[in-house]
Every structure is written in structure tokens, then in C-alpha cells.
Amino acid sequence: MTVSPLTPTDLARIRADFPILARKLHGQPLAYLDSASTSQKPQQMLDAMTSFYSTSNANVHRGVYTLGVESTDAFEAARDAVAALLNAPSRREVIFTRNTTEALNLVAKTYGVQNCGPGDVIVSTVLEHHANLVPWQVLAEQTGATLRFLDIDDEGNLQLDALDAIAREGNVKLVAVTHQSNTLGVRPPVAELVAWAHALGAVVVLDAAQTVPNRPVDVQALDVDFLAFSGHKTLGPTGIGALWGRESLLADLQPFLTGGEMIRSVKLERTSWNSLPWKFEAGTPAFAEAVGLHAAIDYLHAVGLEAIDAHEHAITDYALGRLTEVPGLRIIGPQTAAARGGVVSFVLDDVHPHDVAEILDRHAVCVRAGHHCTQPLIERLGLAATVRASFYLTTTEAEIDRLVDGLLDVRRVMGV
Numbered sequence: 001m002t003v004s005p006l007t008p009t010d011l012a013r014i015r016a017d018f019p020i021l022a023r024k025l026h027g028q029p030l031a032y033l034d035s036a037s038t039s040q041k042p043q044q045m046l047d048a049m050t051s052f053y054s055t056s057n058a059n060v061h062r063g064v065y066t067l068g069v070e071s072t073d074a075f076e077a078a079r080d081a082v083a084a085l086l087n088a089p090s091r092r093e094v095i096f097t098r099n100t101t102e103a104l105n106l107v108a109k110t111y112g113v114q115n116c117g118p119g120d121v122i123v124s125t126v127l128e129h130h131a132n133l134v135p136w137q138v139l140a141e142q143t144g145a146t147l148r149f150l151d152i153d154d155e156g157n158l159q160l161d162a163l164d165a166i167a168r169e170g171n172v173k174l175v176a177v178t179h180q181s182n183t184l185g186v187r188p189p190v191a192e193l194v195a196w197a198h199a200l201g202a203v204v205v206l207d208a209a210q211t212v213p214n215r216p217v218d219v220q221a222l223d224v225d226f227l228a229f230s231g232h233k234t235l236g237p238t239g240i241g242a243l244w245g246r247e248s249l250l251a252d253l254q255p256f257l258t259g260g261e262m263i264r265s266v267k268l269e270r271t272s273w274n275s276l277p278w279k280f281e282a283g284t285p286a287f288a289e290a291v292g293l294h295a296a297i298d299y300l301h302a303v304g305l306e307a308i309d310a311h312e313h314a315i316t317d318y319a320l321g322r323l324t325e326v327p328g329l330r331i332i333g334p335q336t337a338a339a340r341g342g343v344v345s346f347v348l349d350d351v352h353p354h355d356v357a358e359i360l361d362r363h364a365v366c367v368r369a370g371h372h373c374t375q376p377l378i379e380r381l382g383l384a385a386t387v388r389a390s391f392y393l394t395t396t397e398a399e400i401d402r403l404v405d406g407l408l409d410v411r412r413v414m415g416v
């Protein structure tokens with residue numbers, strides 16, 4: 001079934017829920033085109049957190065008094081919401097973390113350290129955000145395992161032709177890949193990688209920071225082994241994210257951090273660990289943020305993740321078309337909207353991306369400039385930096401038009 005993108009009426013209704021969109025910068029309405037960095041927040045999410053703090057705030061898993069019970073129930077209900085969002089087989093498989101970065105580090109420092117050693121191979125790709133690259137570098141250094149990166153073609157499409165050679169290098173233990181590049185918007189062939197990895201007995205770690213916010217993500221259909229995402233990119237607050245992992249794998253792991261809720265009993269000589277998922281949640285968790293994330297997930301369901309995906313696709317198609325009207329602009333990555341998400345990187349003649357972003361800011365158009373925490377990818381593409389515009393459920397064609405007008409002004413100001 002093809003889902004229709006959001007209608008102009010839907011968009012107007014959705015945009016009215018985001019108070020920050022009423023803000024003006026330099027006398028002009030805000031055009032926020034940086035959702036890949038962090039999403040803006042709907043009033044429903046803000047209200048949920050304010051209401052929680054105003055009525056039910058108490059630490060979780062400790063108090064037997066009413067507030068503590070309410071707060072614990074709200075925290076654990078948020079876990080159920082994440083489990084349902086990801087179609088996780090069990091709520092025990094959902095571990096709250098601070099963000100995607102912490103979730104990926106958790107896998108490296110637990111599963112990775114316990115399972116990798118000399119003669120083993122860890123596989124990642126040049127597309128990765130540093131959060132899905134540096135932990136594997138450190139893991140390889142710590143354990144003596146070999147780290148290999150899959151390359152891309154000039155449009156950013158992942159090349160799988162090196163897989164056979166990599167498999168001959170040793171025991172492939174772990175494959176870490178992004179579900180969608182935060183710099184190019186390209187979506188790697190995860191199904192092929194999963195089939196290859198599982199045939200070799202390796203696990204697949206999926207960085208879903210750029211997809212959980214905007215399309216249905218189903219861990220069972222994907223058949224990955226671990227998946228990470230961030231609340232702040234998903235209409236939720238900062239300070240909360242989640243790791244999903246197969247229970248059969250999580251059950252055998254030693255804890256990541258120690259202290260607080262992750263214990264069952266402590267004696268001076270030795271400590272035993274709590275059951276899943278709390279074994280991996282040391283210290284007071286971000287429970288108010290979990291309530292916010294729950295409200296954000298409810299909001300996403302109310303709009304419909306299929307509809308958000310269809311909208312991003314349509315708006316990206318529109319943006320790719322309009323951007324080609326700017327002389328000297330070169331899109332980096334896939335040239336069509338078919339195989340990509342709502343992230344468009346580009347360069348404009350010899351103008352430094354920071355100058356582009358700075359001049360666009362005078363038009364109240366917010367875009368990101370730089371390496372987007374993907375330095376190896378930017379280097380692989382032979383660039384120093386790009387400008388990146390990224391879209392979400394609030395993005396309108398009028399905002400894209402303002403981006404294009406702003407870029408024409410950049411050309412005038414910079415004399416190119």
C-alpha cells in the first residue's frame with residue numbers, strides 16, 4: 001500500500017504543534033533545516049514532561065510511596081512504547097541510554113570486549129558517523145581484532161564486493177552499519193549485510209539514529225542483533241536514547257556501568273546483577289526524559305510513520321529538483337530521492353560551507369556546515385566539508401524555496 005504524503009492541511013496542523021516554529025530570526029520566520037542534528041519538539045512532548053515534573057516526580061524503582069510508584073510506572077511505560085515502536089519481541093530487550101553514541105559504546109564495551117580477540121574481524125563502513133566508528137576502533141585496539149571498512153562509490157552507495165576478501169581474513173564477529181547516512185542520506189543494503197554476517201555467525205549492529213525518527217523500523221523484520229537510536233532526534237528530549245538487543249545476547253553480557261539499579265544484591269565481597277533490562281541501567285535513569293520520549297513516540301504514531309516517510313521522500317524530491325536551479329551547486333551523494341532519506345549535502349562552487357551557512361542564517365534558514373561527525377567519509381569524497389540541509393515532518397516546500405533564495409544570495413554576497 002502506498003501511503004500519501006502529508007497534505008498542506010496536515011502540515012499546517014503539525015507545524016502549529018511546534019512552538020519554536022513561531023519564532024522569527026532577523027525579522028523572518030524560522031526555516032529549520034537541521035533535523036538530522038536534532039529535531040524540534042511538539043508542545044505535546046513539552047507538556048508531558050512539565051506535567052510529569054509538576055505532578056509525579058520521584059525517583060524510580062525506589063519509593064514505595066505513591067509518587068515513586070507513579071514515576072516508575074511512567075518510566076516503564078516508556079520502555080513499552082519503545083519496544084512497540086521497534087516491534088521488539090520483549091521489553092527486556094530495551095535498554096535506556098543517554099543517546100545513540102552511548103548505546104553503541106555499550107555494545108562495544110560489553111559484547112565486543114567479551115567476544116572479539118586476535119584473529120577476529122570487525123566490519124564497518126566509511127559512511128559511518130563517528131559514534132559508529134570510533135567505538136569499533138577502540139575495540140579493535142583493545143582486543144587485537146582487525147577492523148575493516150567497506151567502501152562506497154562516488155554517489156555514496158555502499159560497495160559489497162570486498163565482503164569475500166574480508167571473510168577470508170579471519171572470523172568475522174561483528175558488522176556495524178548505519179541504517180541511513182547522516183551526511184549523504186544514502187541507505188546501505190542492510191538486508192544483504194545481515195544475510196552475509198549471519199551466515200558467518202557474526203552479529204549486526206545497526207545505527208538507526210537517522211531512521212527511527214521518520215519511518216517504521218522493525219527489529220524483527222530487519223533481523224539485526226543490536227539497534228541504537230536517540231530520543232532528541234525523535235521529537236523527544238535530550239539525554240535519552242535506547243539500545244535494543246536480542247535477549248539471548250544481552251543475557252550473557254557483563255554490565256556496562258556499575259552501581260544503582262543494575263544490582264540485585266551487594267555484599268562487600270561481591271555483587272550480583274539485576275535482570276534485563278535493568279542490568280544495563282546504572283544510576284538514576286533519565287526517567288522524566290523517558291516520559292518525554294513516550295509522548296514523542298505517541299506523537300509520531302498519531303501522525304503516522306509511513307506518512308512521515310512519504311513526506312520526507314516528497315520534500316527531498318522537491319529539494320533535489322530546486323537545488324539544481326542554483327548555479328555552481330553540486331549535490332553530494334545520490335542524485336535522486338529514490339534511495340535516500342531527507343538529508344541533502346551539497347557544495348557551492350568554492351564558497352566555504354561555513355560561509356554558506358552563515359549567510360543562510362541571515363535569511364533565518366538553519367543548515368549545518370562541516371564534516372557532520374563523518375570525517376573519514378568527507379575525506380573519502382575528497383572534500384573538506386559540505387553544507388547539509390535535512391528535512392522532517394514539519395518541512396514545507398516554502399522552506400525549501402527560501403533555502404534556494406538564500407543560496408542565490410550567497411552567490412551574490414560571495415561574488416561567485
Ligand SMILES: Cc1ncc(COP(=O)(O)O)c(C=O)c1O
Nearest residue numbers: 099100101129131182207209230
Ligand atoms: C547516523 C548517526 N549516528 C549516531 C549519531 C550520534 O547521535 P547522538 O549524538 O545522539 O549520540 C548521529 C547524530 O548525529 C547520527 O546522525
